[in-house]
Amino acid sequence: MKVAVPARTAVTIYRLLKADLKTAFPSKETIRRVLKRLGFSRDASPGRKSYVKFERDFPNELWHIDFKGYEFFEHLGKLYLLAIMDDRSRYIIAAHWCTDQEETSVLLLLREAFEKWGLPNEILSDNGSQFKNMIGEPATRYYRLLVKLDVQPVYHRPNHPQTKGKLERWFGTVMSSYFPDARALVASKPTMTLKELNDHFAAWLEWYNTQHEHSSLDGKPPAVVYLDHPKRIHRPLIITFNWDAWLAIIESRKVTKQNMISVDGAKYILPEGYAGTNVQIRKYHDKIEVYSNEVLVETFHRGTEAETGSFPVIRVVAKNGTFKYKRKVYTIGYKHAHKILTVQEAANGKELLLYHDGELLARVNICDGMDY
DSSP states (O other), X not given: OTTTSTTOXXXXXXHHHHHHHTTSOOOHHHHHHHHHHTTOSOOOOXXXXXXXXXXXXXXXXXXXXXXXXXXXXXXXXXXXXXXXXXXXXXXXXXXXXXXXXXXXXXXXXXXXXXXXXXXXXXXXXXXOTTTOOOTTXXXXXXXXXXXXXXXXXXXXXXXXXXGGHHHHHHHHHHXXXXXXXXXXXXXXXXXXXXXXXXXXXXXHHHHHHHHOOOGGGTTOOXXXXXXXXXXXXXXXXXXXXXXXXXXXXXXXXXXXXXXXXXXXXXXXXXXXXXXXXXXXXXXXXXXXXXXXXXXXXXEEEOOOHHHHSOOOEEEEOOTTSEEEETTEEEEOOGGGTTOEEEXXXXXTSSEEEEEETTEEEEEEEGGGOEEO
16 A cells, blocks of 8 residues: 555555454554554654644634645646634534635635534634735625624734644645545546545545544544533524625626627627626626626526536637637637637547537647647
8 A cells, every 4th residue: 555655654554444444454553663664664754843832722712724735636737725623623624625725715615614513703814815905905805704703813923834833734634644545546537526526535534533533632533522522612603694795706897899708718698788888797606697787687607617627618719810728829710810619628638629609610639729
């Protein structure tokens, strides 16, 4: 198992063997001893500077939230891990792999956490733009949401990374105990989607919360401390809450002569009669709503393009005969300038199918695109 995935740790091998063998499996100490005898153990890490330990008294008194820098997952590309941890118990309240580090991803994870576990007294974050506004800017949606729900936003002291040490150490556990096997799994399954990866991650997270013997908890799993603590703070989200109002990003667009608007590089065709007018768009995680004078004109469902690669998008051919798709520029010729294309990735994953007025106009090789 170590040879197959060299980055696997003794804890990971123990977890996998226990799941596979059920009853008769070696202990973690035995695995460590065997790995050391065979020369697989890492050298002892250098001594670290000691820090004063801080810890809240009760679960749900303080949560930590943070992104981990991106990791590369084969065909899924760059993914960021966003997680929420309870300070007292080290219980992972919620965690997802995301394609971005945007504020909407933060709000979606908070929604999941609040609806399942209720509200904490405080949430500690860094000073990133997803969490904290810069001087002179309006308050972030994250900040306004917490204030509305009577949750105190707390921010790290600048240039003091030790404040978020608990979550950083957990990210290290993910990288040593989960990431090597996950990346190997994604590489072996070229059709694996982001949702499937997160489902796989949820199973590992269940193991971590309920079975991982945490050294800072006297060998107890985080779930034992979080769920069984007699004084766990309980603040259920009992109000009727309109999440759409918080998850939407509101912007304005000018409709072109072809009755189209552009959103995040993609073109969307509106019904006849709106050319030249200004419309308001509300961008959600999974859809775009277009309004004219506060009346809903059209709803476009945003795709699973990042997950499956099969969601068709609209592009307009430029004057020089090119169009852009997924950070690449493709050329199909001047004679097609200004044509409206529907771009669909072929099932073979090697070609783009270009449709115009419902008919196949051309095929182009994905590898022929030039980065921009």
